[in-house]
Every structure is written in C-alpha cells, then in structure tokens.
Amino acid sequence: MSTTLQQSARLRTPVSDDDHSVGSPSASVTLVEYGDYECPYCREAHGVVVSFVNMLGPEVRFVFRHFPLATIHPHAPHAAEAAEAAEAAGAQGNFWAMHHVLFENQSALADPDLVMYAAGLKLDTGRFADDLATHAHGAHVRDDFMGGVRSGVNGTPAFYVNGLRHNGSYDLATLLRAVRRAA
Numbered sequence: 608m609s610t611t612l613q614q615s616a617r618l619r620t621p622v623s624d625d626d627h628s629v630g631s632p633s634a635s636v637t638l639v640e641y642g643d644y645e646c647p648y649c650r651e652a653h654g655v656v657v658s659f660v661n662m663l664g665p666e667v668r669f670v671f672r673h674f675p676l677a678t679i680h681p682h683a684p685h686a687a688e689a690a691e692a693a694e695a696a697g698a699q700g701n702f703w704a705m706h707h708v709l710f711e712n713q714s715a716l717a718d719p720d721l722v723m724y725a726a727g728l729k730l731d732t733g734r735f736a737d738d739l740a741t742h743a744h745g746a747h748v749r750d751d752f753m754g755g756v757r758s759g760v761n762g763t764p765a766f767y768v769n770g771l772r773h774n775g776s777y778d779l780a781t782l783l784r785a786v787r788r789a790a
Contacts, residue, residue: 616772620754622670625747627694627702629660630668635790638782639670639767641755644687644709645680645716652764652777653710659782667786671706673751674763682716684748689721691744692735693728704728 622637640656642649660669675683686709693705708724718739725735738744759772766773769789775781
C-alpha cells in the first residue's frame with residue numbers, strides 16, 4: 608500500500624514541551640498522532656506505534672495528542688482527562704502508563720474503571736478522582752482537539768510526519784516507509 612505525505616495538510620500547532628512525547632527532541636523524524644482512547648482504529652494503531660517506537664528508538668520522536676470524538680465515543684473525553692490526571696503537575700507523572708492501560712481496556716472507560724486503573728498504577732486516587740470530577744485537565748484536552756481541528760484532523764487516528772499529514776495506512780510497514788522518506 609502506498610504512503611503519501613500531504614503537502615497541503617500541515618500540523619498547525621508545533622510540537623512543544625507541553626506535548627507528551629517519547630524519543631529525543633532532536634530526532635530526525637517526529638511522528639504526531641491525534642487519537643481517541645475509545646476508537647477501535649486508534650487501539651489498533653497503538654500496537655503499531657509501540658512496535659514502531661521500539662524498533663526505531665532514537666531515530667524518531669513520537670507525540671500523542673488527544674482528539675476525543677465525543678459524539679460517537681462518549682467515554683473518550685474523560686479517558687483523555689484521565690491520562691492527563693495521571694501526569695498532573697507535581698503529582699503523578701504516569702501519562703504513558705495510563706495511556707497504555709486505557710488502550711488495553713478500551714471497552715471499560717467509565718469513571719469507576721478509570722479510578723480503578725489509577726489505583727492499579729499506584730496513583731493518588733483521591734486527587735485523581737477529584738481531577739476527573741472537576742475536569743481539571745479538560746482545557747489541555749480541548750487545546751489538543753482544537754489544534755487537531757486547525758490541522759485538518761477529521762477522524763482518528765490521524766498521523767503527521769515532520770509536520771505533514773500522513774495519508775496512508777498506519778500499518779507498521781507503511782509508517783516505516785513514511786518515516787524513512789521523511790528522514
């Protein structure tokens with residue numbers, strides 16, 4: 608299957624220190640994903656991205672941004688807030704651990720489930736539940752979402768390679784080709 612980088616569809620919100628990323632900021636290629644924790648296609652892509660990051664290591668920086676499609680995935684916005692609550696400043700520092708747990712448990716994303724996952728990660732569940740109840744991290748999720756809208760995201764998962772929209776499949780071989788071309 609072919610892979611193309613759409614020159615007209617660009618990432619409008621540059622990657623910054625506010626983003627959740629793995630890999631070196633100086634990597635030659637940055638892969639940005641806009642995703643939704645309740646989207647079955649994002650769950651499929653999650654496994655591919657994990658393999659991809661493990662395979663390429665320092666060659667690539669991976670960034671995940673929230674794009675919850677609330678009209679079709681009602682638990683997705685709170686799941687995104689749960690990932691942020693797991694990372695909350697000065698507190699938890701477990702975004703990536705929660706990120707993986709949410710995709711692994713995609714069919715159980717109600718608030719009691721989210722608190723149970725936080726307990727399993729040994730997070731401060733009182734603070735976590737309070738952050739969820741007060742939508743303490745809703746602004747971050749909305750900012751990610753609006754950055755996706757400005758960048759032309761209209762579904763998930765949506766990938767950008769070095770700022771250009773990837774309009775191909777998100778299987779491992781196709782993503783690898785796109786990254787090799789970008790490098």
